[in-house]
Amino acid sequence: MLQCVARRALAFAAGGALVFSSGIGLAQQIAAVPPNQVTIDNFAFGPTILTVAKGTEIVWLNKDEEPHTVISVDKTEAFKSPALDTDDKFTHVFDKPGIYKYFCSIHSHMTGTIIVK
Numbered sequence: 001m002l003q004c005v006a007r008r009a010l011a012f013a014a015g016g017a018l019v020f021s022s023g024i025g026l027a028q029q030i031a032a033v034p035p036n037q038v039t040i041d042n043f044a045f046g047p048t049i050l051t052v053a054k055g056t057e058i059v060w061l062n063k064d065e066e067p068h069t070v071i072s073v074d075k076t077e078a079f080k081s082p083a084l085d086t087d088d089k090f091t092h093v094f095d096k097p098g099i100y101k102y103f104c105s106i107h108s109h110m111t112g113t114i115i116v117k
């Protein structure tokens with residue numbers, strides 16, 4: 001009787017561990033691309049339009065083999081990165097709500113927008 005209960009408890013614990021470990025796997029996948037990150041890849045900013053809460057620090061990460069820059073069009077919350085090489089990052093904190101357009105000064109067809117709520 002006691003052994004039977006112990007066996008059930010063990011089976012339950014194993015099942016719980018399985019659910020728990022798969023839950024961690026999902027969390028790691030989500031963490032792989034932070035919600036405040038813009039990835040520069042194949043001559044494009046992605047996501048092209050990113051909406052965040054005010055006070056958010058945006059991280060631009062260059063995954064291209066080419067250098068790129070991140071330059072604000074709007075002067076009210078100006079930001080201007082140096083040329084970013086492969087795997088270089090640039091960050092900017094957006095404190096005021098608004099719509100902030102930016103581009104790459106090396107490849108002016110590359111554009112993106114940060115919407116701050």
Ligand SMILES: [Cu+2]
Pocket residue numbers: 043067068069104105106107110
């Ligand atoms: Cu560029």
